[in-house]
Amino acid sequence: MTDRYCVFGNPIGHSKSPRIHAIFARQTGQDICYEARLAPLDDFAGALHAFIEAGGRGANVTVPFKETAFSLSTQRTPRAELAGAVNTLRFDQAEIIGDNTDGAGLTRDLAVNLGHALHGQRILLLGAGGAARGVIGPLLDQQPATLTIANRTARKAQDLAEVFSAIGSVKSINYAELAGNDFDLVINATSASLSGELPPLPPGVFAAGSLAYDMMYGKGDTPFMAFARNQGAARVADGLGMLVEQAAEAFFVWRGIRPEGAPVMALLRGE
Numbered sequence: 001m002t003d004r005y006c007v008f009g010n011p012i013g014h015s016k017s018p019r020i021h022a023i024f025a026r027q028t029g030q031d032i033c034y035e036a037r038l039a040p041l042d043d044f045a046g047a048l049h050a051f052i053e054a055g056g057r058g059a060n061v062t063v064p065f066k067e068t069a070f071s072l073s074t075q076r077t078p079r080a081e082l083a084g085a086v087n088t089l090r091f092d093q094a095e096i097i098g099d100n101t102d103g104a105g106l107t108r109d110l111a112v113n114l115g116h117a118l119h120g121q122r123i124l125l126l127g128a129g130g131a132a133r134g135v136i137g138p139l140l141d142q143q144p145a146t147l148t149i150a151n152r153t154a155r156k157a158q159d160l161a162e163v164f165s166a167i168g169s170v171k172s173i174n175y176a177e178l179a180g181n182d183f184d185l186v187i188n189a190t191s192a193s194l195s196g197e198l199p200p201l202p203p204g205v206f207a208a209g210s211l212a213y214d215m216m217y218g219k220g221d222t223p224f225m226a227f228a229r230n231q232g233a234a235r236v237a238d239g240l241g242m243l244v245e246q247a248a249e250a251f252f253v254w255r256g257i258r259p260e261g262a263p264v265m266a267l268l269r270g271e
């Protein structure tokens with residue numbers, strides 16, 4: 001019988017995940033089906049349990065259910081614990097195992113697809129919400145020289161830096177204090193691009209040879225990517241590669257086989 005998987009979100013209509021996993025299944029010869037499921041805002045638990053009862057083997061979880069998925073998990077991986085959120089669930093007997101593949105997706109996109117090794121790098125992470133928190137552990141695992149977190153609401157960046165200082169060199173900074181500092185990699189983990197906005201970056205944060213990475217993606221440059229090009233970043237990238245690679249990592253969690261992300265990215269870019 002074909003194993004069933006899905007992605008839960010609200011809204012979910014525009015999700016690329018069913019398409020990505022269908023390509024992965026074909027690429028690896030795995031017999032799975034994967035669908036998008038709209039969960040009600042006030043009853044994610046009900047939607048989840050209905051899918052498990054219908055024979056679901058695993059699920060991805062997107063906005064706004066990642067924290068609820070964390071709470072509903074009966075077991076969690078260390079990286080999910082660190083992220084404080086769950087984007088990948090595996091159902092095993094009565095257990096709901098919560099994982100988080102977002103950070104692994106980002107670091108794989110950076111290292112493999114973009115060829116940008118993180119060891120010894122000075123990294124600036126913009127934002128201190130769920131998206132930022134989800135990637136800090138995996139970024140620190142790559143042993144950058146420093147990881148600096150800047151956020152509009154300074155307190156949230158300070159709190160994150162405190163939580164993660166036990167596992168790596170991480171500090172917080174105000175946007176205004178960034179003037180005079182430059183970085184090898186600047187990652188936009190704010191939701192500013194969604195509303196066509198730009199985090200309040202001073203000029204001069206992009207070092208020679210730097211990469212500017214926006215976790216968001218869409219048609220053309222986001223405001224952050226346009227700003228980075230203008231400010232002399234050597235390269236800019238959007239978050240499509242992260243989306244594909246977090247999916248590849250989830251596929252690996254479920255099926256024990258890792259699909260190739262690059263051909264899927266090329267396909268999606270062409271559409």
Ligand code: ATR
Pocket residue numbers: 126127128129130131132151152153154156189190191192197198199200
């Ligand atoms: P997500 O789960 O996507 O991280 P979130 O938890 O709502 O969503 O966090 C959004 C992040 O984007 C926050 O860091 C937010 O800054 P504040 O904590 O100060 O609200 C940041 N953000 C959103 N719009 C922004 C903008 N125009 N400029 C700078 N930061 C912005």
